Amino acid sequence: MTTTATHHRIPLLRLRVPLPRARMAGALLLALLIAFGWLVPLWHDVSPHHQDLMHTLTPPGAEHLLGTDPLGRSMLGRLTEAVRLSLGLALLSVASAAVPGVVFGVIAGWRPGLVDRSLGLVADVVLALPGLLLVLLLAAIAPGTFWSLYVGIALVLWVEYFRVVRTATRTLISAPQVQCARMLGFGPGYIFRRHLWPELAPEVTTLAAFGASTAVLAVSSLGFVSIGLRPPTAELGLMMTELFPFYQEAPWLLAQPVIMLFLMVLSFQLLAGREPQ
Amino acid sequence: MTPLMEVRNLCVETTQPPIHTLLHPVSFTLHAGRPLTLLGETGSGKSLLAQAVMGTLPPGLRARGDVMVEGRNFLALPARARAKWWGRHFALLPQEPWHALDPTMRIGAQIEEGHRLVAGRSRSAAQHATDQSLMRLGLADCRRHLPQALSGGMAQRAAFAAARTTEAPIVIADEPTKGLDSTRRDEVVTLLREALNERSSLLAITHDIDVARQLGGDIMVVRDGICLEQGEARTVLDAPRSEYAKRLIAADPRHWPAPASPAPASAQPVIEGRTLRMKRGNRVLFSNLSLTLSPGEIVGLTGPSGCGKSTLGDILLGIITPDEGHVHRARGHAPLRFQKLYQDPPAAFAPHWTLHTLLEDLCARHRLDRGRIPLLMTRLGLHARLLQRQPGQLSGGELQRFSILRALLLEPVFLFADEPTSRLDPITQQDTLALLTDVAREHDCAVLLVSHDPALITASCDRQVVLSG
Numbered sequence A: 001m002t003t004t005a006t007h008h009r010i011p012l013l014r015l016r017v018p019l020p021r022a023r024m025a026g027a028l029l030l031a032l033l034i035a036f037g038w039l040v041p042l043w044h045d046v047s048p049h050h051q052d053l054m055h056t057l058t059p060p061g062a063e064h065l066l067g068t069d070p071l072g073r074s075m076l077g078r079l080t081e082a083v084r085l086s087l088g089l090a091l092l093s094v095a096s097a098a099v100p101g102v103v104f105g106v107i108a109g110w111r112p113g114l115v116d117r118s119l120g121l122v123a124d125v126v127l128a129l130p131g132l133l134l135v136l137l138l139a140a141i142a143p144g145t146f147w148s149l150y151v152g153i154a155l156v157l158w159v160e161y162f163r164v165v166r167t168a169t170r171t172l173i174s175a176p177q178v179q180c181a182r183m184l185g186f187g188p189g190y191i192f193r194r195h196l197w198p199e200l201a202p203e204v205t206t207l208a209a210f211g212a213s214t215a216v217l218a219v220s221s222l223g224f225v226s227i228g229l230r231p232p233t234a235e236l237g238l239m240m241t242e243l244f245p246f247y248q249e250a251p252w253l254l255a256q257p258v259i260m261l262f263l264m265v266l267s268f269q270l271l272a273g274r275e276p277q
Numbered sequence B: 001m002t003p004l005m006e007v008r009n010l011c012v013e014t015t016q017p018p019i020h021t022l023l024h025p026v027s028f029t030l031h032a033g034r035p036l037t038l039l040g041e042t043g044s045g046k047s048l049l050a051q052a053v054m055g056t057l058p059p060g061l062r063a064r065g066d067v068m069v070e071g072r073n074f075l076a077l078p079a080r081a082r083a084k085w086w087g088r089h090f091a092l093l094p095q096e097p098w099h100a101l102d103p104t105m106r107i108g109a110q111i112e113e114g115h116r117l118v119a120g121r122s123r124s125a126a127q128h129a130t131d132q133s134l135m136r137l138g139l140a141d142c143r144r145h146l147p148q149a150l151s152g153g154m155a156q157r158a159a160f161a162a163a164r165t166t167e168a169p170i171v172i173a174d175e176p177t178k179g180l181d182s183t184r185r186d187e188v189v190t191l192l193r194e195a196l197n198e199r200s201s202l203l204a205i206t207h208d209i210d211v212a213r214q215l216g217g218d219i220m221v222v223r224d225g226i227c228l229e230q231g232e233a234r235t236v237l238d239a240p241r242s243e244y245a246k247r248l249i250a251a252d253p254r255h256w257p258a259p260a261s262p263a264p265a266s267a268q269p270v271i272e273g274r275t276l277r278m279k280r281g282n283r284v285l286f287s288n289l290s291l292t293l294s295p296g297e298i299v300g301l302t303g304p305s306g307c308g309k310s311t312l313g314d315i316l317l318g319i320i321t322p323d324e325g326h327v328h329r330a331r332g333h334a335p336l337r338f339q340k341l342y343q344d345p346p347a348a349f350a351p352h353w354t355l356h357t358l359l360e361d362l363c364a365r366h367r368l369d370r371g372r373i374p375l376l377m378t379r380l381g382l383h384a385r386l387l388q389r390q391p392g393q394l395s396g397g398e399l400q401r402f403s404i405l406r407a408l409l410l411e412p413v414f415l416f417a418d419e420p421t422s423r424l425d426p427i428t429q430q431d432t433l434a435l436l437t438d439v440a441r442e443h444d445c446a447v448l449l450v451s452h453d454p455a456l457i458t459a460s461c462d463r464q465v466v467l468s469g
Helices: A002-007 A021-038 A075-110 A116-128 A130-142 A146-173 A177-182 A188-224 A236-246 A251-272 B046-054 B079-085 B109-117 B124-135 B152-163 B182-196 B209-215 B233-238 B243-250 B309-317 B355-366 B372-379 B385-388 B396-407 B426-442 B454-460
Strands: B004-015 B021-030 B036-039 B063-068 B090-093 B168-174 B203-207 B220-221 B224-231 B269-281 B283-293 B298-302 B322-331 B339-340 B414-418 B446-450 B463-466
Touching: A021 A075, A021 A251, A021 B220, A021 B339, A075 A116, A075 A188, A075 A236, A075 B339, A130 A146, A146 A177, A146 A188, A146 B090, A177 A188, A188 A236, A188 B355, A236 A251, B004 B036, B004 B046, B021 B046, B021 B203, B021 B220, B021 B224, B036 B046, B036 B209, B036 B385, B046 B063, B046 B090, B046 B124, B046 B168, B046 B203, B046 B396, B063 B396, B063 B463, B109 B124, B109 B152, B109 B372, B109 B426, B124 B372, B152 B182, B182 B209, B203 B209, B209 B233, B209 B298, B220 B243, B224 B233, B224 B243, B243 B426, B283 B309, B283 B322, B298 B309, B298 B396, B298 B426, B298 B454, B309 B322, B309 B339, B309 B414, B339 B396, B355 B385, B355 B396, B372 B396, B396 B426, B426 B454
Parallel strands: B036 B203, B036 B220, B090 B168, B168 B203, B298 B446, B298 B463, B339 B414, B414 B446
Antiparallel strands: B004 B021, B004 B063, B220 B224, B269 B283, B269 B322
């Protein structure tokens, strides 16, 4: 009972106890996906864009490990690029959402009054828009670009960090331990490092894992409805649309991006461990 | 008189090897109308005993022995069958009732639910019974209130009414008075005595000798999982036989030795509050209140709960600004030398770091002499190995001594001790408080000591201030 309680009470940066099994499996799966995206191209040099119209829709075999698509492009090459893109975008948008989210959350929780209320208002405005709609809006302004997706997703995600961190900070800041630290002459930096962050870290990392899976799904949903990235970029949602017409002749092709997307979302969900409080 | 419950050789041990016995075999009999009190300090195994009787031990522990209720061995029943007995034969009074009540449900409905679903009464009978019990407990107006609208005492009575719907013959109360002031504590004891009649009885678990005395009946003194002494309450409390029971009873503030002669009040007070006035909501907590503290003086502050004791201390420390009046501090003392000790020691430490790290932080922040830490630790009876632990791994008494140490490192001239020992066991309380007052006098530090226990204040302070509320 106490052991499970300590698992998510330990800040992520100083892990001393092993993660629970599910989170361990999530981390392992994510590591495998990263290895797939970044390491496979090192020894198996196949361009995701090189077309070979003589060899289209080949089943997986010795020459093309995962087969080729209708334009004769290597599926292995395309999948590795798609994984790099999805993971890269997910991690980037999570990082750029978490940092301002945590910073503003701590400020708002620490300083009730005007600061808190104005930051809260901004957050509520963002929250009033459905997340995907905001991404769509930005995608419409600059169609097919990487940055519009990135900015859109980060803008949607930061609110969650803000709200969770603000609420947690508000309770912590009025707790005796913080009052005591102030009486002992410690400043805000110390209070954040020793008192707030250890409590916030598990919440933030859980949110980050959920956020990453949201980002991965958002990118591929937009790709699937042809609003996201443009061909010839290899992107999971886009690949699904492209391969969809061939699902009867070559079902293994459509299965590949679907499985990849599933594994990516699964790894983040396992890593998250539990619903944030 | 037939016994309600007979416990024979009940012991608790771990299920996984190596097998540790956490509670050594105890036997006792609970008679109707005659309460049994388990007395002992935190970690003595008395809560385990209650859990073993109820069959609610945490995983990894198992109970052995017999718990005979109505001619059947309750412990031998399978877990699901045991659960059916809860509420009907056993009723558990929660330790913190306001956490046990459903915050989204009205009080009347919560009690009525028990009458209907557990006791199996019809709707109208349940309503009638609910009204009756609310009336009897002075809660007639609260039927439609949500728990948050009740005061702590009212919530306790409501939880009591909810637990008593089936009039289960065996009532188990685990630390029912923890953290309550003496008035509220007496109320709870009166409430518990309600549960005693010709058909039912009470098994109370407490570390409070006063509660044991007021409940009467029989007493068992438990320490380290061993029952040291058992017998009639008055006999055990007035003439304890075991060494531990003697110490436990001597640790009751009423039996403490008289304080040493008060320190001569020096001309120069270290801190002074002048004509202070404070309001909370529409209620005036105090007005035109002045007090001074001289170096090395221990001043007690008592009064009923909610009368503004903590507020007064926080005003002196400058955490709260008073509505009127002002606080004057002797010149030449850094603000850091005015410190506070908290009621709940673990709450005053960052829980994720070792004490070594926390003390190191403090020394680094204020360029303090680290060499003083070992000396002070010896003085306060703290073992060096404790430094490597996190606050949660220390006992309350050890942790409170660490907060005294932390304050002493800053060479305080004034300490506001807000009920520093109310969450500690009697013996630990006596030791900790004696250390605090001794060390404060040695360092010429003035202490404003808050307590809800007048006997404790009389025994440890030079003089006292009473807030009437």
